[in-house]
Structure formats: structure tokens, C-alpha cells
Amino acid sequence: MKNISLILIAAFFTAWFLYIENLAQIPVFSTKDGPKAVYRGERDLALTFNIGWGDEKAEPILDTLNKEGVKAATFFLAGSWAERHPDIVSRIVKDGYEIGILGYEYKDYRDLEDVKIGQDISKAQEAFRKLNVKNIKLLRAPTGHFDERTLKIAGRYGYTVVHWSVDSKDWNNPGVPAIVKNVNKADKGDIILLHASDSAKQTAKALPLIMKGIQQKGLKLISVSEMIANGEASSREIR
Template identity: 55%
Template sequence: MIQFHVWNVKRLKFISLIIIISFFTAVLFYTQSTNSFPAFSTKEGPRAIFKGEKGIALTFNIGWGDEKAKPILTELKRLNVKSATFFLSGSWAESHPDLTKEIHELGYEIGILGYNYVNYAELEGQEIRNDLSKAIEVFNKLKIDNIKLVRAPTGDFNKEVINIAESLGYTVVHWSVNSHDWTNPGTEKIVANAKPASEGDILLFHASDSAKQTKEALPDIIQSLKAKGNFVTISELIANGEVRTKLVP
């Protein structure tokens, strides 16, 4: 009877040990999946940047339109914002060469938003490569050099998109704070969406014609964020310390 009791105690201890090990293994996997990484490529493969460490990065997507980009540029100059990153589609840059060059000459960083405004996550690998290559050709013709950043046109991407971008020498950049300005929810809502941003965040705005209220929201946003950190380009954000990268399937 005593021997049976000892065996049960040992068996209970063994089961408890298995449960504890399983728990800590699950915690470890979760921690690894949400941890920050100091590089774009890890042993698991390339990843997309969505947050930095020092500075606040304002980013503006422009995929189409003739009316909103120039006023937003003017407003940024008026607000003395000297660092921001504009992700431009190749088709827009091709149609607006003077404005593209102005963005560049003002000292703002330029990244690639593909050529056509299409969902990369729904394309075959060669289609993604062709679209990116077409955009790269446009910027080369405009003599805008040293572009190293890509943003998926619709914000949707997968591991294949990141792999292709990296093979072409580019890093995929996502965002950590979305202003949702393209939905035109009102300037107060856009400001409220952006205000929680803090040191290290990458904010998403638009300067396409669909974003009708962005310019009016910028003064309050800029005033609020200036107290939290310096405005930097994405490249400066990367250089300022570790970056966080997004896991994709």
C-alpha cells in the first residue's frame, strides 16, 4: 500500500513538471513573437519595421490625386516640420515629377509605395517584383537616389513581399499608429487617433486626394507630438536605436 502511494506521488510530480514546462514553453514562444529585434533580417527571415526607439516618424502615403499633396507640404513647412517620410507610388511620381522633386529637395525622405495601388498580399511573387521594379525605374529616371524603403500599397503584406523587397535591397516599413485620416472622420478624430503616439512610433497619414481633412488636423497633432520627441525620417529612426519588427505568416 505504501509502495502504491509513493508511485502515485511520483506520478503526480511528473505530471506537474510536464504542465509547468509546457506553460513556460508557451510563454517563451509568445514572448519571442512580440519581442523587438535590432535587425530587419532575423534567423526566422526578413521582417517589416513598425516601431523604433528614438524619435517620432511622420509618414505620408501618396497613391493618387492632384489636390492634397501640395497643401500638406506647405503646411509642414509652415509648422517647421523638417523631417518626414513620404511613400509615393511610382505612377503618382511619374505623373507629378515636379512635386516629387520638391518633396526630395525639401529634405523629406522618399520611400516606394509600389507602382500601382494594388494589394501585394493577393499577387504572385513575380507580379510583386514587376510592380516594384517598375516603380524603382521611375525614381531612377527622376534621379532620386538612395531610396531604401518600401511600404505595401494597401498596407497588406506577407513574408513573400518582405523577401522580394529585401532581395531588391529594400526594407518594408509598416506603422504603429494609424490616423485613419483617409476615412475623413473629422479633424478632431484624426487628432485623437494620432495623439497617443510617443517616442519610437511611426505614424500613418495620407496626402492623396482621399484624405480631405489631414491638413487641417496637422497643427494640433504637431503641437502635441513636439513635446514627446523629435520628428525624424524612417532612416533616422532606424539609425537611432533598435527597431521593432512585425511577424508575418
């Protein structure tokens, strides 16, 4: 009986130790497996366009995509811009392209309180609801800058935050050759950042050359949602 008691006591303390050890590991696992921003996938290629403001460049870019036979692209639209351009939003949907949210106003989420981030996302949601754009699942931080708070808040609203792995730097208007060179770095699984706001004055001219490079590499263009759905998406931990 004495030996059995000792065994039971030892088993109890072993179980208690393992329980406490698991409790101590929870924060570690929570940090490791916490919110992440998708920035690339495993296969194919995704063209993404940000539109935060402007009246002139979106339609020429849509015309060029149509002319080049581009069937898949993802447009991240600011809710305030979408409200002012319902016809262009309708055309993006009609042309078969995916829409993601670029917030409502062009504000750096890192500078906002949690409640303000939530209000901006909610306001954008309402704008797209009124435009009858449904089932939006993707969000990109308006300025491209975000922190762990942004990811958690976006997750509560049901959005996956999407960054990029290749920056065309077209917003800086470095010249068509420079934009094409930047995009030509893209390979399988990359998410490419382009713009269709009025600041991107050279993007439409660069697109035919960009498409030529993509075709030469034998890569297929898909939407970001397709990239995420058809394979494990690489993600970067936010610390």
C-alpha cells in the same frame, strides 16, 4: 587501447548527434530570424505620408509642414503617381523629406504572384530613377497588406519594408478632432501613418494640432531611415 577506442567512438557519435541536431534547428532559426517588417523604433517619432493618387492634397500638406517648421518626414510614393507629378516629387526632395516606394500601382501584393510583385517594384524603381531620386531604401506595401513573400522579394531588391504603429485613419475623413486624437496616441518610437492623397481631405487642417501635441510631449521628429539607423528597430514576425 580498448578504452581509447570506446572514447573515440563515443566522441564520434556525440559529434554526429550535435551536427544532426544543428541541422534540425536550421529551419527553426530561419523562421525566427526571417524577414520582418519594421513598424516602430526606440526613440523619437516618424511622420509618414502615403501618396497613391490625386492632384490636390499633396502640395497643401507640404505647405503646412513648411509653415509648422517640420524638418523631417517620410513620403511613400507610388511610382505611377510620381511619374505624373515630377514637380511635387522634386519639391519633396528639395524640402528635405525622405522618399520611400509605395509600389508602382495600387495593388494588394497578397493577391499577386511573386513575379508580379517583383515587376511592380522594378517598375517603381525605374520611375524614380528617371526622376533622379536616388538611394531609396524603404518600401511600403501599396495597400498596407503584405505577407512573408513580399518581405523576401523586397529584400532581394534591397528594400526594408516599413509598416506603422499608429494609424491616423485620416483617409476615412473622421473629422479633424478624431485624426488628432488618433495621432496623439503616439509615443517615443512610433511610426505614424498619414496620407497626402486626395482621399485625405482633413489631414492638412489636422497637422497644426498634431504638431502641437508632439511638441507638448517633447518628442523630436525624424525620418524613418534615421529611426532605423539610430537604434534597434522593433519588428513583427510574419507567419
